[in-house]
Amino acid sequence: MKRFGFLLIVALFCLGSNVMAQGSAKVVxxxxxxxxxxxxxxxxxxxxxxxxxxEGYHIxxxxxxxxxLIPTALKLDRLPGLTTTPIVYPxxxxxxxxxxxxxxxxxxxxxxxxxxxxxxxxxxPGAQTIKGKLTIxxxxxxxxxxxxxxxxxxxxxVE
Numbered sequence: 001m002k003r004f005g006f007l008l009i010v011a012l013f014c015l016g017s018n019v020m021a022q023g024s025a026k027v028v029x030x031x032x033x034x035x036x037x038x039x040x041x042x043x044x045x046x047x048x049x050x051x052x053x054x055e056g057y058h059i060x061x062x063x064x065x066x067x068x069l070i071p072t073a074l075k076l077d078r079l080p081g082l083t084t085t086p087i088v089y090p091x092x093x094x095x096x097x098x099x100x101x102x103x104x105x106x107x108x109x110x111x112x113x114x115x116x117x118x119x120x121x122x123x124x125p126g127a128q129t130i131k132g133k134l135t136i137x138x139x140x141x142x143x144x145x146x147x148x149x150x151x152x153x154x155x156x157x158v159e
Contacts, residue, residue: 023148024138027054033112036155041125044118047154049074049134051111057138058106061092065105070137070147074113077131081123082156084130085116098141123158130154 033048051072053059060069074087090112092105117130130153137147 022145024059024136024145025148025150027057027138027145028052028059028136028150029054030134030150030152032152032154033114036157037117038157038159039117039119040159041119041121041123044116047115047117047130049113049132049152049154051107051113051134051136053108053111053138057140058093058095058108059111059136059138061105061107062087062089063092063105065094065102066100069104070135072107072137073135074152075133075135076115076152077133079123079128079130081120082128082130083118083120088114097139099143117156119156119158125158128156128158130156 029052031050031052033050037045037047039045051059059072062072064071072089076084076087090107092107094103095106095108096103132152132154133149134152135147135149138145
């Protein structure tokens with residue numbers, strides 16, 4: 001009987017650790033706003049990254065209300081011949097959860113991050129890609145998943 005109890009505790013521990021080991025990218029899906037953006041050299045274009053968060057989950061906003069929470073942050077790599085403006089994050093939703101006595105600043109459902117890009121005359125025409133990294137941490141009403149940084153690719157067609 002003692003052996004059964006021990007095995008039950010080990011099994012519950014393993015199940016719990018598997019849930020905690022699950023990364024945020026399992027419930028958060030990141031895509032460019034369009035399949036390819038057309039950008040003319042010498043002009044500016046508005047670009048977007050869409051974050052789709054599974055039902056029942058949220059991600060911390062870019063300005064979490066608790067210093068211990070991981071903010072959502074998009075960092076774009078430099079592409080020679082292209083300048084970008086700072087990322088514009090949407091207005092976050094203030095929501096209270098079972099695990100926090102104070103409201104938290106979160107994004108749910110579909111969230112769109114926007115920025116402008118200017119193609120300089122030095123940017124080679126043809127297919128280009130803006131690459132970046134998006135840091136996220138997804139949570140539901142009971143627990144938070146492991147934070148992750150996911151790759152972002154935004155295809156451009158430079159004219």
